[in-house]
Amino acid sequence: MQMSFELSAAIALTLAASMVRAESPAVYDVWIRNGTVVDGTGNARTQADVLVSGDQIVLVGPVDAGKIKAKRMVDARGKWVVPGFIDTHAHGDATEQSFVSFLAQGITTVVLGQDGGSMSYPGDDKLPLSTGMSLIDQRGSEVNVATLTGHGTLRDLAGIGNAPVPTAGQLQAMKDRLLADMQSGSFGLSFGLEYAPGRYSQIAEQKALGDLVGQHGGIVMSHLRSEDFDKIGGAIDELLQIDAHVHVSHLKIVAGQRAAEADAVLGQLERARAQGKWVTADVYPYLASASSLHFLYPEWAKGREAYEVAVKQRRAELEAHLRKRVEERNGAQAILFVGGPHAGKRLSEVAAELKKPYEKVMIDDIGYGGPAQAHFLMADAVQDRFIYADQVMICTDGAPGSGHPRSAGSFIKILEEFVGPAPKMSLERAVYKMSGLPAQTLGLDRGVLAAGQKADLLILDPDNLHSRASWTESTLRPSGVDAIYVNGRLAYERGEPAGKFGRMLKRTQQ
Ligand SMILES: [Zn+2]
Incomplete structure (x- = not known):
């Protein structure tokens, strides 16, 4: 009672x-x-x-x-009051590195674990992904972090290395790890088919893993086997064989020149969509990729050991190959050294100073792979088409301290150059490509300003928006970003960060 x-x-x-x-x-x-x-x-x-x-x-x-x-x-x-931007392709270790250069351009969420490499964190070669995820939650991050599981990492952990075909046991080990990662909140799988060890894999293995991701409602993002103008069609066909939501990472055509080449690629993606497949892509708004000389080496000189043997035993052949590859990729003036003793100079300039052909400079004076370089491989006529296209979102492909201005400038550059005085698209379309579309792609409860959504939002000053990062000052923060809220907290104001309010985001189980 x-x-x-x-x-x-x-x-x-x-x-x-x-x-x-x-x-x-x-x-x-x-x-x-x-x-x-x-x-x-x-x-x-x-x-x-x-x-x-x-x-x-x-x-x-x-x-x-x-x-x-x-x-x-x-x-x-x-x-302008807009949702926080979502960068669907970024690199770096969010447990140890600062992502302020991402935050400062309005990015409130990054997707790591790209190009075949799982998200890095201390001990990542032995510990489960969930350990790295808890570390981000403990230490905090300037931005929210979502992650994929890297196919190359799965291969390494299963002891496959560069072998073309895994054993049944190794394949099972990769599947088990992938599923465990997805149960911990990984959004799916990333391929890096232009890099070792991913480049050695064949379609049966890719489908075994990719189809599994599809069965569990995840996404498969791929750095294609090739982005070269004459090989990209075949590389996209390879990705389209996977039964899952597939996503082409950092869409570009290396040495592409004409808009029609972009239209052919977009047509290929559109036809797959018309057949009911969920196909998306991302792109960054710069004409240079961050690269290394490895991309120029012939098959028989890939890897340090093979390269050194080639220099000793097949030097004339190697030189001829390098010259041909460099000429195919816009010439020696298209390679800018960003690090090392020649930082700030083009390969053509270094060759002129040293008074010898650039292919000899590459071998004698630069060395294996070389220091960080920017390769100017893209054309506006092609890339602008990709940036505008349906179902294509914006990414940075950046990394903290990378030396490439995309890590600090990409998203504001889109607003400045595509929505600015000579608009190539509406403000609404640009913002959608940077927030709502990636949120839909990943199934996030953010990226749209509406009741019930997580409060990641930006206040931008349209009269003052400038993306200031350049090749010489790659970390300059943009102007015109007045305030940034991450998970409802003021994280950035008048050019300065104000706290780490980002969280580890986990895929909703299906
Ligand atoms: Zn990549």
Whole structure:
């Protein structure tokens, strides 16, 4: 009797408290007023307020100002309020490196574990992926982190190395690890088919793993076997054989020149979509890739040992091959050294200074692989088509401290060059490609400004947006990024980071 009296008293108290709350003005954490809201869905911009409570957006729309109270009020008149950007292809170790250069360009989520290599963290060659994931949760990160499982890492862990065909036991070991990773929250699988050991794998192995990802609702992202103008079609066909949502990483055509070449690739992806396949891609807005001289070596000189043997025994043949490959890839003026003693100079300039042909310079003076280089392999006519295309989102392909300006400039560069004074696409389309589309691709509860979504959002000053990173100053932060909220917390303001509020994101189980 007594107990039930206490119980009903408690209920009465709770009811009274909730009635009082309903009648008083609500207190929200953040109230962004009068901004131009571009919500990330592609829908037309609206003038609206945004209310945030905890880590969630609770309202986007008109508010009754007299009834609202907030701990932080921001006047966003004349500013764009957009979802935090999602970078679907990034590199680096989020447990040990700073991702401020990503955050500063409006990125609030990165997808790691790319190009066949699982996300790195201390002990990653022995420990399960879940250990690295907890480490990010413990240490915090400037940005949210999602990750894939790397096919090359699976191969290494299963002891396959560079063998073309795994044994049944090795294949099973790869599948077990992949499934364990996905149960821990990995979003799927990444291939790096232009790198060792991925390049040695064959389609049966790729399908065994990729189809498994498809059965569990994950995504397969691939650095294709080749991005060369005459081989990319075949490389895309290889990826399309996998029964899963497939995604082409950093879409480009090496030495592509004409828009028609891009249209052929886009047509190939579109035809697969018309047959019911889910096919997406990402692209970064620079004409140079970060690279190494390895890409220029013939098959018989790939790997340090083979290369050294080739220099000794087949030097004339190697020189001829290097010259042919460099000429195919826009010539020696297209290779810019970003690190090492020749930093800031093109291969053509170094050859002129040393007064010898560049292929001899590569062998005698630069050495195996060389220091970091930028290879100017792309053309605007081709890349602009990719950037505009349906189902293609924006990425950086960057890494902290990489020396490539894409790691600090990509997303604001899109707004500056594609939406700016001579627009090549609408603001709404650009924002969709940087937030809503990648969120849909990964199944995230962020990337769109709507009630119930996680509060990753940006306040941008459209009159002042400049992507300032360059080849000589690759980490310069952009201007015009007024404020960044990550999971509802103010993470960046007026050019400076304000805290690590990013989380490890985990794929929702299916
Ligand atoms: Zn790649």
